[in-house]
Amino acid sequence: MDLADGDQAFLDDLLGTYLEQSVEAIETLRIALEQRDMRAAHREAHRFAGASLNVGATAAASLCRRIEDAASRDEESEMKDCLVGLIAEVAAIRTEI
Numbered sequence: 001m002d003l004a005d006g007d008q009a010f011l012d013d014l015l016g017t018y019l020e021q022s023v024e025a026i027e028t029l030r031i032a033l034e035q036r037d038m039r040a041a042h043r044e045a046h047r048f049a050g051a052s053l054n055v056g057a058t059a060a061a062s063l064c065r066r067i068e069d070a071a072s073r074d075e076e077s078e079m080k081d082c083l084v085g086l087i088a089e090v091a092a093i094r095t096e097i
Contacts, residue, residue: 021051022090026090
């Protein structure tokens, strides 16, 4: 899938923005989990899942969906596990870029 239709500058900007958003999303999720704010965790996971899908980061999006689901069920342990996975996935994406 060519996200930028061959425009490398646009692609670089898009991926840079995504990586910036990932830092914010992970911190927001970490704080929400720490405060047991499942509503905030659900909202941020949903937002970042969409951003991840927009850049083709399907594994990150899947982890976000799992966080959303766990937040809906008040499953703190599962959310923690998924957040650890999301952090690792984003680190892998950074390495690839």
